[in-house]
Amino acid sequence: TKMMTEYLLLEAINEGRVKWDQEYSVSEYVWKISHDTNLSNVPLRRDGKYNIRELYQAMTIYSANAATIAIAETLAGSEENFVKMMNKKAEELGLKDFKFVNSSGLNNKDLKGFHHTGTEDEENVMSARATAMLASYLLNDYPEVLETTTIPKMTFREGTEDAIDMQNWNWMLPSLVYGFEGVDGLKTGTTEFAGYCFTGTAVRNGTRYITVIMNAKDESGKGTYKSRFDETKKMFNYAFSNFGKEELVPANYQVKGQKTLPVIKGKEDKVKIETKDPITMVVKNGEKENYKTKLVLDKEKLNDKGELTAPVKEGEKVGTLTIESSNEGDLEFLSEKGKNKIQVDVVAAEDIEKANWFVLMMRGIGSFFGNVFGGISSTVKGWF
Template identity: 85%
Template sequence: MYRKYVAGFLALIMVFGLFPNVNKAHAEAAGLNINADAAILVEAETGRVLYSKNPDQVLGIASMTKMMTEYLLLEAIKQGRVKWEQEYAVSEYVWKISHDTSLSNVPLRRDGKYNIRELYQAMTIYSANAATIAIAETIAGSEANFVKMMNDKANELGLKDYKFVNSTGLNNSNLKGYHSVGAEDEENVMSARGTARLASRLISDFPEVLETTSIPKMTFREGTDDKIDMQNWNWMLPSLVYGYEGVDGLKTGTTDFAGLCFTGTAIRNGTRYITVVMNAKDGNGKSTYKSRFDETQKMFDYAFSNFGKEELFPENYQVKGKKTLPVTKGKEDKVKIQTKDPITMVVKNGEKENYKPSLVLDKKKLNDKGELTAPIKKGEKVGTLTIKVEKDQAIEFLTDNGKDNIQVDVVAAQDVEKANWFVLMMRGIGSFFGNLWGSISSTVKSWF
């Protein structure tokens, strides 16, 4: 019995020694332990999910809502429906909200006029709620119309499991009786996955947003009696109190219902990550302003320390054993095939060899014998190459079509001209007599 236990113990030691990356991965996953109701960590370029906790649970998003308002504004600017220097005349609703000192705001004069750029800066840097409503009114005529646009855009972006009832992320009870969508005490809700998708699309479709989200401090209405110093609520920006290298966005959020929330993004050496924490707490289960940044830092540390961008398969890559395809009716009887572009993805350190090529040929291009038919043009698509992981490990992505980001076209590497009628005729004759001779030969063999 003693020998059996010793043998088992030695076997375990050998396993841990032979597969150190496996053990390390389990230890890291167990040690991450994000203190939040929900969280997600995503590599921005491909949307690969590196960590998640309750990613599809629908929760309050508070002022992370303003990412949708930013998206719709930047879209309106791009389409020419709104101009940066366009002036906004303050409504009664916006004026009342702007002077509520319990909310994040820049005070606006009832008879004042403000351009869209300064309202956008106040919203993006200082999470100014009245400025946000002003933008909503500018784009849609009313906040109610704008909320419909928000929900329609969320559906278009495939965010799933969401509901917007206002443009700011405040509780409707804070809106001085002006709320027109949802119950009086309702708030905007979404999942961590949906919030990360929104952040991903915002950065991808309008990267210029980072020029503003990365500003640590700015003065609103500088040079006037109404000037107010704005410090970015994202205290992870490098020059602020919880500064973290590479952070340049994106949006905090806080309400009693949602708790302490933060959508962060950071880039180092060309690799960008997106994080979301919802109702973050410290190690003692308490909600502190710092806790959302501490929990975000855990995910950034995990990503930057343990993952790196790798070219898994280069441009012009040829799959071993499938470097050519047979060709019929061509001057050549086969054609080389190769990838049009490289496949690049973030992978855990030391695990590059776990990823193998997966070739899928376009069956519509092949005949019943698996042949391409000439003529074939160089660069003509014949299939796709993607990756698979050994041991059937799953690669999770932020969106359903995320795998498209690690899939490239496989194309013909050369032209194959169609053979002329005489060559085709002679091949046909040769094939006929070859088949005839084969049949006679088989018959004769059967006699003996």
């Protein structure tokens, strides 16, 4: 849930609707939540003012719930309006199996009576896939989030009597107790309903993975802070040990048997075609050969005989090349955005100028007599 709040805040910052140094005046709702010691929080003064950056840091590093609600109120005027923004954005991003009922991820019964009427027993719900998609969009659209998620420790209101030390709840950051090489985010979450959850991300040698763990339990079946990191470690070890980026198609690649397209009305009767860019994909070790290419030509560029009409410009798009699995079943991607990464343009590799009128006329004459002689030849053969 807080990842969606982070996304909407960073979007607003990027669009200039909110500024980092903008001040927030504490509402009664936020004040009451902030002083609940059973929840993850930084206590806020009822008459206090806090800038958006420090509230964002408290939310992102320390999972501070009241700070999260404060951000929601800043962006939408009320948490109720903000929840509408959350659900709308989730639909825009193509998430499935989700429902946001508040900005923090708490059960509505923990909101001190400030929940929307008739929703006391409701909770935010997201599938593992929807959570992974949200994490992917957050990292790709606003990578600056990592500047904060990588902070292992920070003091809230440092230098004041309200100073509070915040340790990042992501204990897999390299300097913390369950440190793992390459981990730089992203968000923990714990509720009675969902159990111990963690959306992790790690990068090594330019390859980044996202993992989602929900309701993690140890060997005895008990949910613990450690269990979610133990399960995440297993997933990261599996990913980094068994998968890697492979260039499946180089730039300027030509499909065997389809290296050219016929051209009419040109100085040349065919043109070379090739991929504009390479295709790189994460594949399981040793399975690079399990993929094949599929060329799809742009029918609007071709006549009924499958020919291009001159002039043809170098770099002109004539189709697309996509990667397919040699085995049964389609390749699966987290989103359409990911699927589009294995599709590249196929373009003309050279200019084909249009032939002048004289050449075209002579070709027409030659074609006419060729057809005449062909007809005579067929007729003569028919006599015998």
